[in-house]
Amino acid sequence: MAEEQLRFAIAFVVGIGPAIMLMWLSLRRFAYPMAPKSLFDDRRVFFAFAVGIGFGAVSSSLTYSISTSVPNILVPLIAAALFEESFKLAYLNLKSFRGRFDTTFYGVSLGVGSGGALAMASVFNANPTLLSASEVPAFVTALVLFSISMTTILASTGALIGFGSAEKKVLGYFLRAFLVRFSHLTILLFFFLGGNELLAWSSLAASLVFAGVVYTFVYREVLPETLPKDLRRELRRWPGKADRPAKGPE
Secondary structure, X not given: OHHHHHHHHHHHHHHHHHHHHHHHHHHHHHOOOOOOOOOOOHHHXXXXXXXXXXXXXXXXXXXXXXXXXXOOOHHHHHHHHXXXXXXXXXXXXXXXXXXOOOHHHHHHHHHHHHHHHHHHHHHHHOOOOHHHXXXXXXXXXXXXXXXXXHHHHHHHHHHHHHHHHHHOOHHHHHHHHHHHHHHHHHXXXXXXXXXXXXXHHHHHHHHHHHHHHHHHHHHHHHHHXXXXXXXXXXXXXXXXXXXOOOOOOO
């Protein structure tokens, strides 16, 4: 029981820790003092985060069940990507979210919540011998990097779907999010399969690069672009801004 609790605690820190940090990093420049006022509702942000955690727990169980019963590895990858992004689509297109610029921000918190839960479940389920592993530092490092990769890509797809809902371009951005998520899972294929250590580490490293590139685009382009033009101008003039929120012509 003590070992089980310790494994759970490690999984919680490894999974939820990066999720909280990424949510703070993504949204801080749209809240005071980086902005003259908060441009989103804190309650909605944290509620979406909680919803994401709950959904991530369900999604991880479903994906695990499919992966253990279907011989073709691509089927669970497609099912996971479609199921996850479809849920985000349904949640972020509720009547209270459609057409609102701040829906993009709630997409981020929904995504990091589900990413944190998925990473937490993966860490917990994939390491029954964590405490007796012969190479604990390398093993824990791999789990932390996997958590960061997973959380980063799901924050990005959440933002894409939220932006689609805000701009009323739902289908196009849903397809983008699905392709991004499926591509990320495919890149991680050798990490999931294990076996060859070099291939597993290369797969994990490639997933981090891919997630970083997508997130950089979301952070620099999608998040500021969701703001109305008057708010963008106000942010540019605000003395507490960290950087210029948008670079396109007015």
